[in-house]
Amino acid sequence: MRPVVQQARRVCPVEVAVAVLGGSWKLSIVNALLEHGTLRTSALRRELTGVSERTLTRQLRELEIDGILARTVHPEVPPRVEYSVTELGLTLEDIVEAMNTWGRRIEERLES
Amino acid sequence: MRPVVQQARRVCPVEVAVAVLGGSWKLSIVNALLEHGTLRTSALRRELTGVSERTLTRQLRELEIDGILARTVHPEVPPRVEYSVTELGLTLEDIVEAMNTWGRRIEERLES
Numbered sequence: 001m002r003p004v005v006q007q008a009r010r011v012c013p014v015e016v017a018v019a020v021l022g023g024s025w026k027l028s029i030v031n032a033l034l035e036h037g038t039l040r041t042s043a044l045r046r047e048l049t050g051v052s053e054r055t056l057t058r059q060l061r062e063l064e065i066d067g068i069l070a071r072t073v074h075p076e077v078p079p080r081v082e083y084s085v086t087e088l089g090l091t092l093e094d095i096v097e098a099m100n101t102w103g104r105r106i107e108e109r110l111e112s
Numbered sequence: 113m114r115p116v117v118q119q120a121r122r123v124c125p126v127e128v129a130v131a132v133l134g135g136s137w138k139l140s141i142v143n144a145l146l147e148h149g150t151l152r153t154s155a156l157r158r159e160l161t162g163v164s165e166r167t168l169t170r171q172l173r174e175l176e177i178d179g180i181l182a183r184t185v186h187p188e189v190p191p192r193v194e195y196s197v198t199e200l201g202l203t204l205e206d207i208v209e210a211m212n213t214w215g216r217r218i219e220e221r222l223e224s
Contacts, residue, residue, distance in 0.1 A: 001222060009222065011161055013215025014139045014208060020218060021211075022134040027126045049123055067221075088221070095214055096126060098207045099133075103125025105203065106132060109179075110113060110121065 001066050020066050021095070025051050025059050030068060030089060031096045038072075038084040068092070113178050132178050133207070137163050137171050142180060142201060143208045150184075150196040180204070 001020075008019035021027055025048060032047040033039060039047070045056060060083060063069040068089040074080035085092075113132075120131035133139055137160060144159040145151060151159070157168060172195060175181040180201040186192035197204075 001218070005218070006222070008136075008215075009219055012140055012143075013212050013219060014143050015136065015215070016218050017211040017215035018134070018136055018139055022130070022136065024120075024127065024130055024134065027130055028124055031124075031126050091214065091217065095207070095210045098210050099129040100125050102203065102207055103120075103127070103129035106113070106117070106128050107121055107125060109200070110118070 002062060005066060017095075020068065021092070023059055023062065025055060026063060026068075027092075027096055027099055029056075029059060029063060029083075030085060030092050031100070033069070033083060033085045033089070034093060034096060038082045040080065040082050044083065063089075114174060117178060129207075132180065133204070135171055135174065137167060138175060138180075139204075139208055139211055141168075141171060141175060141195075142197060142204050143212070145181065145195060145197045145201070146205060146208060150194045152192065152194050156195065175201075 005016060005019040008015040028048055029044065032044060036043075036047070041056065041060070045051060045053070048056065060069065060071070064071050067086055069083050070086050072082045072084070074082070117128060117131045120127040140160055141156065144156060148159070153168065153172070157163060157165070160168065172181065172183070176183050179198055181195050182198050184194045184196070186194070
């Protein structure tokens with residue numbers, strides 16, 4: 001786990017979760033992988049309209065360090081890199097669903 | 113709602129929720145107010161070990177702009193400023209609880 005997660009432990013469990021998940025695109029990455037299983041970086045970029053290569057690479061690395069995602073490199077030329085959700089990542093299903101539902105509520109509110 | 117929330121609407125509902133809630137301390141502020149009802153800024157600072165005055169002021173303002181918190185100024189000398197959760201803020205109870213539970217799971221994992 002990254003230092004920012006370790007520091008959040010001195011505050012409260014909510015901040016620990018926010019330290020792991022709070023960055024933009026992270027829950028959407030988990031959401032896409034929960035939906036599709038295993039995806040290559042290029043496929044993830046297509047799923048996440050508007051994410052930059054740089055941001056996606058950083059968020060994938062952080063999620064991997066924090067044990068949420070697994071990265072598999074297939075020894076081909078060029079190497080094929082795939083991401084999938086770990087067992088710990090699978091436990092995020094409820095949070096992703098709750099955030100999805102709440103986000104829709106905000107969208108409806110903005111449209112009204 | 114802030115521009116960053118408006119922009120997240122072009123991505124997906126999860127990013128809309130993350131845009132509103134993702135910043136550090138925000139869900140802990142909501143958590144404290146869900147627990148205690150109405151709190152003054154000074155009481156909030158005592159609740160949230162380690163938050164700086166500057167960060168707390170910014171996060172409170174953003175949560176107010178996004179309609180999650182209500183700010184009440186009592187015309188005393190000096191004026192007394194209190195925060196409470198709005199109706200929209202109350203709908204965050206499930207997310208705060210889910211993040212709390214998940215954050216504990218991460219803490220246990222870090223202790224093992």
